[in-house]
Amino acid sequence: MAFEDVVVGEARPYADKVVIEEYDPSWPDRYRALADQLHAVLGDTLRLVAHKGSTSVPGLAAKPIIDLVAAVTDSAAEPSYVPALEAVGYRLRVREPDWYQHRMLRKRIVDGADENAHLHVYTEGCPEIAKNLAFRDWLRAHPEDRDRYAEVKRELAKREWRYVQDYAEAKTEIIEDIIAKARAAGVEVPA
Template sequence: MATLDDDDIAAATVGDLRPYAAGVVLEEYNPAWPDWYAEEEAAIRAALGDVALRIEHTGSTSVPGLAAKAVIDILLLVPDAAAEVAYLSALEAAGYELRIRQPDWYQHRCFVRRVDSGARWNVNLHVLSPESGGPEIERILAFRDWLRTHEDDRAYYERTKRELTQREWKFVQHYANAKSGVVEEILGRALFG
């Protein structure tokens, strides 16, 4: 959950950096989202086999009852995220495009599949490894699990997101950055009680 400025965004982007051409749109929770995730998980497992150490549905679409952008966020753990040769071509063959490479932030990689490129739904596939990404993995899963079981914070987070959708964003990362204070506040409760 890194906060990035425009230079960071440009440096981490693989391929052309494209401004976010539309406002952020939240949809009411869709009970089909877990099924969409399950199809993606099966495709990732088929593509990677044992290289996929763990796959988790994360982000707002993984929290029942939470409004979200209709993008399935997935956390994929591989033995070494920096060793792209072990997974890059297999994920590309499965239809994922590498868009973000952040070697200075837990060796994070992000692949996407987009409806405008022929996918059935939008996907962000975040790749980390247990050794280099351990702290961030714990934070991602703690945030998801807390929101699943704490209605008050789920509502607070949704209100924040709805307020932020009223603004225009040059890059979707700016929207994510704007949520970071609330995310950190909720994470504080999730991790430290």
């Protein structure tokens, strides 16, 4: 399915270059502040929250956007969590009913939010959560793959992208290669 088919609101071309910054040791603290906020506003609706993506891997260069993965009882039941998230600056940006009922909400400082963040929401038990965390944990434990991934990201950042999602999708090959390596080493990673 094309990005234009799942985006909530207008699919606007990405006006800025993708910027990859060196690892910032403040990223884990920034994640913790966001996670605490999620616990406060969602209460028992929030079944899990974790730091994912490049900002969650010490030493890995990244776009300076904190990525979080969250589980709720039913991610398709947007009224149970989206209004509370909107009240603290998140905006629903992606709705993928055909892919694990995934929702992505974002906060942007340029829109008045306190932080730049992407929040990926799934239903509790979704295998995509375990896959994200297995990838993160592998990169944390294997600096050679972390550095190889960083190099691919830097190379891709030099290109022009219509949508930032195009940049994200261009990383699929290296991500799948690293996941295959983890599986070959005996790590249980959902398909």
